[in-house]
Amino acid sequence: MKELFLELKQAIIDGDEDIVGELSQKVIDESINPVDAVQEGLIKGIEVVGELWKAGEVFLPDVMMSAEAMKVGLGLLEPEIAKLGMSEGESKGKIVLGTVEGDIHDIGKNITGAMFTAAGYKVFDIGTDIKAEDFVLKAQEVGADIIGASALLTTTMSAQKQIIDYLIEHNLKDQFKVFIGGGPTSQAYADEIGADGWAESADEAVALADRMLAK
Amino acid sequence: MLPKYNVLTEEQVLIIHNESIKILEEIGMDFEYEPALKVFRAQGLKVEGNRVHFTREFIEGKIKLAPAEFTLHARNPEHNLVCGGENIIYMPGYGAPFIQLADGTRRKSTMQDYENIVKLAGASKNLHMTGGTVAEPQDIPDEIRHLKMIYSSIKNSDKCFMGSAEGRERAQDSIEMAGLLFGGKDVIKEKPVLISLINSLTPLKFDERMLGALMAYAEAGQAVVVASLVMAGSTGPAALVGTLALQNAEVLAGIALAQSINPGTPVVYGSTSALSDMRTGSLSIGSPETALFISASAQIARYYGVPSRSGGGLNDSKIVDAQAGYESMMTLMAASVTGINFVLHTAGILQYFMAISYEKFMMDDEMAGMLLHYLKGFNFDEDGLAYDAIAKVGPGGHFLTQKHTRRNHKKEFRTPQLSDRAAFDAWSKEKLDTNQRAHKQWQEVLANYVPPALDENIDKKLLEFIAQRS
CATH class of the missing domain: 3.20.20.480 (Trimethylamine methyltransferase-like)
Structure with missing residues (x-):
């Protein structure tokens, strides 16, 4: 069993979603504790990748492929955990990520998602051109800590404000931290629209979330 | 004018062209705008949803x-x-x-x-x-x-x-x-x-x-x-x-x-x-x-x-x-x-x-x-070859007092606008780097710039149009 978890960990480090898929299926088929497989295999692997990235030893494609592999493993094991009525254990936090309404640029958002995954967060990526209301509905559904909204165009930045306005209007502002990001955004803009957090790069966003959720 | 230099062989350009055609034919491209899809349909191209599949003939013809x-x-x-x-x-x-x-x-x-x-x-x-x-x-x-x-x-x-x-x-x-x-x-x-x-x-x-x-x-x-x-x-x-x-x-x-x-x-x-x-x-x-x-x-x-x-x-x-x-x-x-x-x-x-x-x-x-x-590039006329000046100065002289020099340097040499060519001591008086010199320069240019007059009638029409569209 221990061997299998080590293999899972290694497959995450290698960013090999096929092997992660096979091994996760094996966990289910052989009725091995899926919570242990997540904690001892998947999460241990992604932690290593996060550390290696911080140390400058791996590149972005490595992190993103590991995050993808992680998604495959969780996609198989999480339903099993739910079926058995077990608890997955605490993640560092939950973040709903999307690109705002009117904007379809998603590279920055995808990188941010991978970095949050690599840092041990649960990421719910809801895609591009997302209405304020849909950000909030998803955040409520999954019990998110953070709503992360991306915008690349100066003409779509205002949609980030709409999310905050929507939360205020529905008395939900205290329930979620709103993070904004994207090329034309800035700390000054985040302050102006009342966002809780802004970061220029994906790893800075993770560091910010770490600080904010630790409070 | 200098000849433009190439970084690819003709054959390599053709390889890139053919790869692009293959992408357009076999993978196709998405056009998220119905009027554009309509144009492609009218041209007889295969359109599935937003995906347009092109043909070599169409692309090369257009x-x-x-x-x-x-x-x-x-x-x-x-x-x-x-x-x-x-x-x-x-x-x-x-x-x-x-x-x-x-x-x-x-x-x-x-x-x-x-x-x-x-x-x-x-x-x-x-x-x-x-x-x-x-x-x-x-x-x-x-x-x-x-x-x-x-x-x-x-x-x-x-x-x-x-x-x-x-x-x-x-x-x-x-x-x-x-x-x-x-x-x-x-x-x-x-x-x-x-x-x-x-x-x-x-x-x-x-x-x-x-x-x-x-x-x-x-x-x-x-x-x-x-x-x-x-x-x-x-x-x-x-x-x-x-x-x-x-x-x-x-x-x-x-x-x-x-x-x-x-x-x-x-x-x-x-x-x-x-x-x-x-x-x-x-x-x-x-x-x-x-x-x-x-x-x-x-x-x-x-x-x-x-x-x-x-x-x-x-x-x-x-x-x-x-x-x-x-x-x-x-x-x-x-x-x-x-x-x-x-x-x-x-x-x-x-x-x-x-x-x-x-x-x-x-x-x-x-x-x-x-x-x-x-x-x-280079100037190959008589002034460019400058044989007469070279002959006049001969071995060991200098060109600074030649008429050719006084006339021709303005044609062939460029005077910098921003770069500093002063000697070290002269530069040391103010010690301005490029950023600092440029900072002074753009403000001077802006202060001295007079926009070319725009016909009053046209100006009025433009402002009316903006007011009407605002």
Whole structure:
């Protein structure tokens, strides 16, 4: 069993979603504790990748492929955990990520998602051109800590404000931290629209979330 | 004029062309705009949902309809520009949301910045047109920003400028305003006055905003740059040739759409492909790979017989420092010596397109002047050979008191505008670096600039149009 978890960990480090898929299926088929497989295999692997990235030893494609592999493993094991009525254990936090309404640029958002995954967060990526209301509905559904909204165009930045306005209007502002990001955004803009957090790069966003959720 | 140098063999260009055709035939491209799909259906292409599958025959036939060169008309005919052939057109940076200040801080750009940069470009001896969206005026509401920008471009300079590419309606407004300036839409249909920047959404898509603008301009006979920015490694493959094939497929499809709408529409083959930094994923434009993309694009456009566009003074530096200088010179020089015709982002860019800096603008203006001089190449007439002067001085003399020297240096040597050639002691009195000298210089240029007068009647009509559209 221990061997299998080590293999899972290694497959995450290698960013090999096929092997992660096979091994996760094996966990289910052989009725091995899926919570242990997540904690001892998947999460241990992604932690290593996060550390290696911080140390400058791996590149972005490595992190993103590991995050993808992680998604495959969780996609198989999480339903099993739910079926058995077990608890997955605490993640560092939950973040709903999307690109705002009117904007379809998603590279920055995808990188941010991978970095949050690599840092041990649960990421719910809801895609591009997302209405304020849909950000909030998803955040409520999954019990998110953070709503992360991306915008690349100066003409779509205002949609980030709409999310905050929507939360205020529905008395939900205290329930979620709103993070904004994207090329034309800035700390000054985040302050102006009342966002809780802004970061220029994906790893800075993770560091910010770490600080904010630790409070 | 120096001959343009090639970075690919003829066979390699053909390989890239064939790869692009394969992409367009077998994978196809998404066009998220029903009117564009309608055009392709009418042309007999296979359209499934938003996906258009092209054929070799269609693409190769349409690209032949695009003119090899065209004249872009300016308010002052002395500033008319021929786009294509051996010509090179320099202009300011495009679309930056921030202004980087000389003291190292950064702020949002405003309408005042837009106006200032149009004026600096208007005053420049080296920039041929004033460009478009030279700063994103974030203090103006989005809905009327394009109207204010076009007006400022018309009012503050008589050089050629660019139209809005923010969807069909704003393109239409740009055309209306250009019509008011040049005496009617039928006049400008025959002689293009606007050129606009239509970008693909890599990989293999065009969005509604850009397609709407492309179609409006093509219908009105105005020029479009169809450009692709592949970020190799993220929005494109981590391979230079594959990236070129992908870029080429997108640009060919856009040009084919313009030619389908209005055969003979003036188009420019555009590339601003660059890298994704593999540590952070961020765009990286001041790289040798970008210079290779620029160089190859000039050559690929020559193969198709259409004018080319690339970036100019590109760099990833945050401030006006040595990195800003050496990266910008590499890409601007690559564009200039390989035969790019339309050099967007010649002046002002910092931080991979995120910021414009006035100081960087002056530095790039100097580089543009240096390169224009370099491109002139050598003078082989009698004055250029200077045999008489050499004979007169003979062994051991000097040339400083020769009439030939006094006359000819003004023809053959360029005097720097910004670079400091003083001796160390003279320089030491003020110890100004490039950033500091440029900071003083742009303020002087701006203070001394007088915008060319605009006909009062036209001015009134433009203001009325803006009021009515606001």
